Amino acid sequence: MLQPEQWIYEQDRDELLLPAWQRLVDLMAELCGTPAGFIVQAGDEKYKVIIANQSVENPYGAGVTIDSDVNIFCREVVRQDTGLYVGNATDQDEWISNPEVSEDGFNTYLGYPLHWPDGSTFGTICVMDFLKTDYDSRYHKLIKHFRDMAERELSLLDKNIQLESSAATDHLTNLFNRKGFFIAAEQLFKSAKRNKANIGISYFDIDNLKPINDTYGHKVGDEVIMSFARYLRETFREVDIIARFGGDEFVVMCQGEKQLDITIMIRRLNELLAQNDQQPSLTFSYGYASLNAESLESDVVERLINMADGEMYKDKETKKNKK
Ligand SMILES: Nc1nc2c(ncn2[C@@H]2O[C@H](COP(=O)(O)OP(=O)(O)OP(=O)(O)O)[C@@H](O)[C@H]2O)c(=O)[nH]1
Numbered sequence: 001m002l003q004p005e006q007w008i009y010e011q012d013r014d015e016l017l018l019p020a021w022q023r024l025v026d027l028m029a030e031l032c033g034t035p036a037g038f039i040v041q042a043g044d045e046k047y048k049v050i051i052a053n054q055s056v057e058n059p060y061g062a063g064v065t066i067d068s069d070v071n072i073f074c075r076e077v078v079r080q081d082t083g084l085y086v087g088n089a090t091d092q093d094e095w096i097s098n099p100e101v102s103e104d105g106f107n108t109y110l111g112y113p114l115h116w117p118d119g120s121t122f123g124t125i126c127v128m129d130f131l132k133t134d135y136d137s138r139y140h141k142l143i144k145h146f147r148d149m150a151e152r153e154l155s156l157l158d159k160n161i162q163l164e165s166s167a168a169t170d171h172l173t174n175l176f177n178r179k180g181f182f183i184a185a186e187q188l189f190k191s192a193k194r195n196k197a198n199i200g201i202s203y204f205d206i207d208n209l210k211p212i213n214d215t216y217g218h219k220v221g222d223e224v225i226m227s228f229a230r231y232l233r234e235t236f237r238e239v240d241i242i243a244r245f246g247g248d249e250f251v252v253m254c255q256g257e258k259q260l261d262i263t264i265m266i267r268r269l270n271e272l273l274a275q276n277d278q279q280p281s282l283t284f285s286y287g288y289a290s291l292n293a294e295s296l297e298s299d300v301v302e303r304l305i306n307m308a309d310g311e312m313y314k315d316k317e318t319k320k321n322k323k
Contacts, residue, residue: 029053073109173229181243192293200290203308206248287311
């Protein structure tokens with residue numbers, strides 16, 4: 001999902017949106033015959049130019065910010081959540097304190113509010129001119145039309161992100177699925193390599209799920225899987241990648257400066273299981289493998305998974321032999 005409280009170019013897959021918005025703003029300014037056209041995002045404390053048309057006369061480029069207590073036109077559009085047309089700003093007292101007028105010499109502003117897919121205000125889409133103007137309704141129609149297109153692009157990006165994330169999520173537990181794990185693992189691996197950190201992979205397998213299903217039914221088996229997922233979430237940190245790899249198997253990938261002390265995590269997990277005294281009882285087998293990321297090849301994640309899986313099998317066999 002898009003996060004309205006973040007700048008748009010800090011969001012996932014913003015590269016799918018910004019070039020389309022750039023083309024849109026360039027064309028909008030050209031059709032209106034203005035030296036400046038913008039998409040501006042309204043943050044809590046600042047307004048930020050996200051897109052500026054590519055013109056030598058435009059004093060503001062993408063990335064420029066202005067405090068939200070400054071009397072700029074866009075602030076008024078966001079406040080009122082409605083369009084604003086000013087054709088002769090120098091003649092209007094209310095705009096004397098606007099630096100776009102007093103310092104940059106702008107006289108014309110025509111802008112409309114732009115919204116996030118959830119309906120909250122994103123910011124504005126607007127054109128500005130140094131000249132005085134007398135725009136008729138066609139200009140308003142044009143900007144509103146570009147606003148609708150910009151909102152459609154934003155909503156497409158949102159849908160895209162949601163689709164990608166649902167394809168990467170396990171629907172029973174809401175953890176990553178195998179696909180989601182490998183997408184997230186690649187990012188974590190890159191960051192571990194940059195930070196010369198260690199990465200560790202734990203492989204978990206719930207014990208005796210088949211007899212639980214056979215005795216209590218598949219729904220209870222599902223609940224066992226869901227509670228184990230919850231305990232893993234409580235045990236590991238939010239930055240760790242926790243995935244259901246399939247059936248009753250789970251994989252957790254961690255990154256850290258020090259070697260992760262897996263015995264501490266296992267103790268915590270067992271404490272959670274003991275506190276909750278689940279019926280039917282839930283036990284698990286696990287394996288762990290880790291390496292320092294500095295010297296790692298890109299296939300290390302798969303190698304570590306195989307190593308941890310092998311350790312998990314040994315754990316399971318040891319338990320079975322003890323019976
Ligand atoms: N309820 C439920 N069961 C599942 C699900 N996915 C896989 N299973 C069952 O989980 C069992 C996993 O098989 P195993 O790991 O070989 O069996 P186990 O009984 O856990 O035995 P050990 O791993 O040797 O302790 C199979 O019987 C699957 O049918 C699921 O989503 N829900």
